[in-house]
Amino acid sequence: MEEADVVVIGSGMGGLAAARMLAQFGGRRVVVLEQHYTLGGMTHEFSREGRFRFGTGLHYIAANAGPFLNFMTDGRVQLQPLPDDYDLLHFPDFDFAVPAGREQYAARLKERFPAEARAIDRYFRTVRRATVGLVARNIFSSFSAPVRRLGFAAAELLSPATYRTSRDQLERSIRDPRLRAILAARWGLYGTPPERSAFGYHAAVPTTFFLEGTAHPVGGPHEVNRIVLEILGRLGVEVRARQQVTAIRTENNRVTGVDVEDTATGRRYRVNAPTVVSAAGVRNTYAMLGREQPGLPSEPSAVMLFLGLNRSPAELGPRGENHWLIDDGHTVYVSFASLNNPAARHHTVEILELVDPSTFDRWRGTDPEQRPEEYRRLKEELTERLIARLDKQWPGIREMIAFAELATPLSFETYQRSVLGSFYGLAATPERLRSTVAGPRTEVKGLVVAGQDAWGTGVVGALSGGLMAANVVLPGRQVGAMWRALQKASPKPLPHKDGEWQGYLTVAAVEELTPSIRRIRLAAMGGGPIPFTFRAGQYLKIDLPVAVEPIERSYSISSGPGVTDHVEIAVKREPDGLGSTFLHDELEPGQALRVTGPVGEFVWEHEDGTxxxxxxxxxxxxxxxxxxxxxxxxxxxxxxxxxxxxxxxxxxxxxxxxxxxxxxxxxxxxxxxxxxxxxxxxxxxxxxxxxxxxxxxxxxxxxxxxxxxxxxxxxxxxxxxxxxEAFVSGRSRETRRERAHVIALAAEKAGVTRFNIRDDDTTFPCSPGQTVLDAANAAGEPFPQSCGEGACGTCRVRIVAGAYETDPRGMFSTEELAAGWRLACQTLPTEDLTVTLS
Structure with missing residues (x-):
């Protein structure tokens, strides 16, 4: 049995947002339990054939992601804008390109439909009012029951368009059926067709949220969740994968904790907590409570086809915009994600079609590895139909396909644990808007809902739902501090002037210096000054995408610190070097590389003498x-x-x-x-x-x-x-931690609880797995030191007797090594040591 202040169920963006707010502003001990083996919900990615990486839910977001996402990533998320015409609608007999910018969008609609000019202006005014109505309704959903009832009634009274169906509102506003078709086309962004969806969702998601353009995360969707998880780790939030919550425990209608199964080991345990935040969806939450499901309209699911290509789809015309193929009652969404991610090494396409999950009822509950032949045949038929539709739109794309895999609603049930594979949570209907279960509050004290069901569809909608959950849990003063911090969040990635920066730089130029040495110029994404300063002699750590998981290599900066619009490195080809051969043979201008730095103490600053x-x-x-x-x-x-x-x-x-x-x-x-x-x-x-x-x-x-x-x-x-010069990478630190762990385990088996280190003046203890420098500092012994990472050589110590493991890092001469000189920050004793500083 374990204890926590808060248990969060699910590591999607809603659960992670709630976890951060409760830890940072509430000072709570938070444990996040994720049933999948991969963290991040629909921001996670998966790989195939050792080269293709696919996103699962985040295909594009607003070009200005706003303060919420920027706060969650500490301003570190980097976005690559999609083309100005970011959504291309393909109808059977005409096409329409949706441009970035309200004025540009309205102007293009009026140019195409001049007779509807006044109706178009009225439509955008209605969109604004309907979006405000949706926001008001969602905010009221976080209040107590009496306020919630009054707020819901007021929101519908003041903004009736929010609650009408999208088809009803469009038929009231627009006469031309083609214009209605254009305005209704992108309902796939929230999953409920116009005849059923509430216009408030249609006004907010495809229209208002994307009105000023769209973007894709540099590095892919996984980059968002990687940054968020790193920040949560610094806040002390514990995030566990493969942890299936089997029940939410209550007593006297108050939550007391959760029962959990570790699916990796089969271990069952309970976590007691006075607060549980469920980011697993309303229907799953009610199932874990053992209560009757809410009476709301059913949700659609989707099939998604993931394609890996052996050539760039840009050869056939696409430039990174999204395409909506609309005919025969079907809407197929096509995303060329790799064209929008300058860090992508291999090209991919993701195709989504919303479907009725009942189509797959006959195979529901069967073992994914043993489903019958008819299921496989259906997947093959769906795959072929979608590929044929793509090849009709872009003749020749079929020949580019090197890999294809289809996910069905059963796939989303397995990996996402969504009810009937629902892709967007609760259906975006008027009934949802009027329901008291669609929001962060529940009838159980201490139990709140986060994620899409607490606000709206999509990754940013789920994030907003996490904020609403925190809004319910935190007391007034802490809520105020949270919202003040969110309002101050920068709308753009923040430059880092001191310490290590981490993010993507673009390859601006490549030059052959010698037959074996190549100079590479790196610049800020989108231009402008590089987002950090450095000192002469420092180096950068660069992740190189030579495989599905990148390798980290360190390269010295060759350019001077007085240059602010770029930074340069020089790389020698090593015949057997994975990193150098990639940089010499495959790297091209325009590609983005993830960089950490500047790093190192091998620096020079102006001083007299030779x-x-x-x-x-x-x-x-x-x-x-x-x-x-x-x-x-x-x-x-x-x-x-x-x-x-x-x-x-x-x-x-x-x-x-x-x-x-x-x-x-x-x-x-x-x-x-x-x-x-x-x-x-x-x-x-x-x-x-x-x-x-x-x-x-x-x-x-x-x-x-x-x-x-x-x-x-x-x-x-x-x-x-x-x-x-000595390079220090995350890999070298990880290796030292691994060796320290092995030493500690060996000592534990031998019954050793401490080693003794004797220097010139005294003796002090060293725990197994602790470096000499860490032990000296813990004992208050005055050892010379600077970087603590083996880069500067300041913590030189001569080992006179005793066994140890170390990394000399090229800091010593052959004679010094023979005499026992080592770096205290790199030396791990395996028995008692005798050392001297002279």
């Missing part, structure tokens, strides 16, 4: 940034660059170095070419002429750096004057 820069091969990259910074600062002191390469042809940045010599009067450049016949290396004799230096920056292959450090030490160069 600066000695030593580079081996591509190790010259961060030193170019140092030289650019020195030139921008008007540095006049002596700078010596010793650059080692194999051949003259392989010297990178040669042209730039000549230009820098013109700007830096004290710059001396010496090349060492090591190819047979030259025999020129940066050895002891070569360094002897430069031993009277103030500061040394050294970067190159690890073996070369070890040798050079040894030479400099023998020449009397102070060790703390020598600075070396």
């Amino acid at each position: 600066l000695l820069l030593i580079a081996g091969g591509i190790g010259i990259t961060p030193l170019m940034s140092v030289l650019a910074a020195a030139a921008d600062a008007g540095h006049t002191g002596r700078i010596v660059l010793l650059a080692g390469c194999r051949t003259e042809e392989e010297i990178p940045f040669r042209g730039e170095l000549k230009q820098l010599q013109g700007r830096l009067p004290g710059l001396e450049v010496v090349y060492f070419l090591s190819q047979v016949g030259h025999g020129s290396r940066i050895d002891l004799e070569a360094l002897r002429a430069y031993q009277d230096v103030t500061r040394v920056h050294l970067c190159g292959p690890a073996a070369m750096m070890q040798d050079v450090i040894g030479h400099l030490t023998s020449l009397g160069v102070p060790r703390d004057a020598v600075h070396t």
